Amino acid sequence: MNTLIKCIILDDELPGLAYLKLLCEQIEELDIVKVYNDPVAFLNEYQTLDFDLCILDINMPGINGLQIANLLTNKYLVFTTAYKEYAVEAYDLDVIDYIVKPIKKERLLQAIAKVKSRFVKENAVKDFFQFNTNKGKTLLFFDQLFYIRTSEVDARDKVASFYDGSTVVLKNVSFNKLLGILPSSQFVRINKKEVVAFKAVQLFSYDEITLNVSSENGKPITLSIGEAYREAFVQKLKS
Structure with a gap:
């Protein structure tokens, strides 16, 4: 079974987005499909994209990550944010992990390991x-x-x-x-x-x-x- 996880990254802050993309490109389990710094642009396209995982910021202008997560049925979700108070609401959405900024590679690797574990389990054998x-x-x-x-x-x-x-x-x-x-x-x-x-x-x-x-x-x-x-x-x- 192919265990490469197709990933979308969404963060409205360009420096943070570029850094997160760089980290994700160093993780061999991930295939970066596309990155977005505009949540509206993502919402206009997400139904046409083939992806398994969305790593997204919570605090964004216009529509926040929690609202977007509610639309992403049957997708793995990892939140990134500078605000710890969102954690409880995030986990209510069956989010796999919640990473507080600034993001460290070791912490991101832990989150992706959790994603991979679920991905392999849910995609194994079932036909x-x-x-x-x-x-x-x-x-x-x-x-x-x-x-x-x-x-x-x-x-x-x-x-x-x-x-x-x-x-x-x-x-x-x-x-x-x-x-x-x-x-x-x-x-x-x-x-x-x-x-x-x-x-x-x-x-x-x-x-x-x-x-x-x-x-x-x-x-x-x-x-x-x-x-x-x-x-x-x-x-x-x-x-």
Whole structure:
């Protein structure tokens, strides 16, 4: 299993951000996906980014780190701050660690060790998940799944397609939650309404994917790559 942890760093203070990035680049378990000094810019993009961990400051202008953490479902969180009084509220959010500034490398390494421990445990072996579907509780095996799209009947639901030609409707589940459950090394979101399995991708161009699965008319299935998701798709291919 690949144990490289994909990381986003968010801090509005540029000197502190640069220093934290430098420290993180020295930690072999981390893959730095992107750094932000503007929480609004991060919020505009985070749904299109492929990452496991967010290391973020709490006290930022406009929207603070605690508010952002509430939006980051199924992500590992490590807070950095100069204010110790935030600690209790931070841990209420199931934050893995809370580092008081100024940040020392040894303390950061301790936090990343905690993240890695959870990451390895939660990503080991498991190859299925239980979902509420239109057919009741269903075990969805990841190796049998090649495609998930938003339902045309109810956008809160998602339609999962399997290699054997069957489909099932996943009830009231967001793509953010799905991507937190699906193995990130096996699945990728390609636009606002679709997720595909990497092993189903036969060909791809700048804005289109051809799957190695045929539609009902016998022709290969082709899907569009959304502009906002293209970079994450390409980066995943390289990983």
